[in-house]
Amino acid sequence: MSKSAKLKAFDGATKTKLDILEKYLEAWVAIFYRKPARPKANIIDAYCGSGQDDLGVRGSALRILDVLISSEEFKKRSRLSNLTVYLNDQSKSKIKALEKLISTNKIYDSLNIKISCKDGDSFLTETLQTRQKDFNLVFIDPYGIGGVSLLDFLSKLHYTDFLIFITSGYIKRFKDTPEFKNKLSGYDLDNLSVTDKYDVHNTLCELLREKVSHTETRLYPFTLVKSHGPKNVYGLIFGTHNIRGVDKFLEVAWTIDPDSGSANRDIDARKQQTNLFDTTQGETKTDRFHKDLKQFIINSKQVNNKQIYEFTLKKGFRPTHANQFIKSLIKNKEIKSSHPRALRLNYEDIYNLKKEPIIFKVVQT
Ligand SMILES: C[S@@+](CC[C@H](N)C(=O)[O-])C[C@H]1O[C@@H](n2cnc3c(N)ncnc32)[C@H](O)[C@@H]1O
Numbered sequence: 103m104s105k106s107a108k109l110k111a112f113d114g115a116t117k118t119k120l121d122i123l124e125k126y127l128e129a130w131v132a133i134f135y136r137k138p139a140r141p142k143a144n145i146i147d148a149y150c151g152s153g154q155d156d157l158g159v160r161g162s163a164l165r166i167l168d169v170l171i172s173s174e175e176f177k178k179r180s181r182l183s184n185l186t187v188y189l190n191d192q193s194k195s196k197i198k199a200l201e202k203l204i205s206t207n208k209i210y211d212s213l214n215i216k217i218s219c220k221d222g223d224s225f226l227t228e229t230l231q232t233r234q235k236d237f238n239l240v241f242i243d244p245y246g247i248g249g250v251s252l253l254d255f256l257s258k259l260h261y262t263d264f265l266i267f268i269t270s271g272y273i274k275r276f277k278d279t280p281e282f283k284n285k286l287s288g289y290d291l292d293n294l295s296v297t298d299k300y301d302v303h304n305t306l307c308e309l310l311r312e313k314v315s316h317t318e319t320r321l322y323p324f325t326l327v328k329s330h331g332p333k334n335v336y337g338l339i340f341g342t343h344n345i346r347g348v349d350k351f352l353e354v355a356w357t358i359d360p361d362s363g364s365a366n367r368d369i370d371a372r373k374q375q376t377n378l379f380d381t382t383q384g385e386t387k388t389d390r391f392h393k394d395l396k397q398f399i400i401n402s403k404q405v406n407n408k409q410i411y412e413f414t415l416k417k418g419f420r421p422t423h424a425n426q427f428i429k430s431l432i433k434n435k436e437i438k439s440s441h442p443r444a445l446r447l448n449y450e451d452i453y454n455l456k457k458e459p460i461i462f463k464v465v466q467t
Pocket residue numbers: 109120148149150151152153154160161162163190191192193196220221222223243244245
């Protein structure tokens with residue numbers, strides 16, 4: 103294989119990006135195979151690269167295939183017949199290298215894999231156009247900002263979850279150039295100019311949320327900062343119509359970043375270091391969430407477990423973050439619950455029609 107057919111060695115931020123894809127895919131496959139009426143499913147890696155870096159660290163394409171062959175369902179059936187993996191990259195040499203890697207590993211023979219060499223955005227729209235009712239997971243990992251222009255299209259697909267890699271720091275830097283203006287027309291990017299460097303990906307996610315607010319798409323950011331060299335800020339945007347997808351993505355995000363569930367480095371601490379006027383020094387993101395949750399309950403006077411669950415996910419937190427806090431509010435007699443023991447702040451209990459909602463009321467003093 104020629105040297106140029108490979109990527110350079112992946113850095114830490116890139117490995118985190120690939121870990122997120124891999125872990126979310128594991129959860130996605132498990133949910134899909136638990137569905138009673140299983141539709142067709144597709145995993146589409148539109149900018150898949152050559153399969154591995156110079157050191158043999160697996161890239162997105164091989165990680166996808168490996169997750170599938172390691173899944174419980176594959177082990178049971180040794181075939182995932184209604185699932186197809188689409189791997190695409192515009193570079194002929196990368197696709198050649200990838201085909202070689204896949205064909206020399208016989209274990210992949212039992213997967214339905216379709217490999218192509220086309221422009222990623224056109225390939226994606228063509229492929230999804232006829233698969234809108236299928237259950238899809240899409241990974242968009244271009245070098246530039248291409249993925250953003252696909253958001254409008256993706257946000258209309260009810261059963262499609264997606265992870266888009268975006269070079270957010272570059273958008274902040276080059277947003278006034280004709281090329282970026284052209285690609286990002288329809289977005290009001292002025293807010294990015296006044297945004298803290300480490301918040302740029304979060305701010306961009308807010309702009310994207312506004313853009314798709316007429317749909318049921320929920321978007322979540324994960325910021326990636328390189329550990330060496332210039333501290334450019336990039337990130338992933340996860341999108342789904344499905345609240346369970348949000349729950350699973352946040353589980354992955356908080357496993358990778360136990361401090362804030364949203365970055366590969368402690369960007370909260372970096373922001374506080376650079377902001378002399380910050381009056382919230384020492385307050386963690388979780389402390390702020392607890393304050394917001396308490397205010398939400400006080401304002402509502404009465405809420406049920408589903409409302410708390412949805413509020414928690416909307417704020418980018420996991421049900422476990424709400425759980426202990428709600429228990430402490432009950433213990434301190436600030437709220438009372440309709441159930442003596444259970445809180446039922448989890449997807450399975452909330453969407454199980456046999457289980458009654460739990461009501462939490464503010465205690466009047
Ligand atoms: C960041 S790399 C993707 C790496 C890959 N996800 C991995 O894990 O190895 C971006 C890829 O996009 C490909 N590419 C660049 N322009 C493209 C286009 N217009 N359409 C499809 N692929 C393109 C490049 O060849 C490169 O492999």
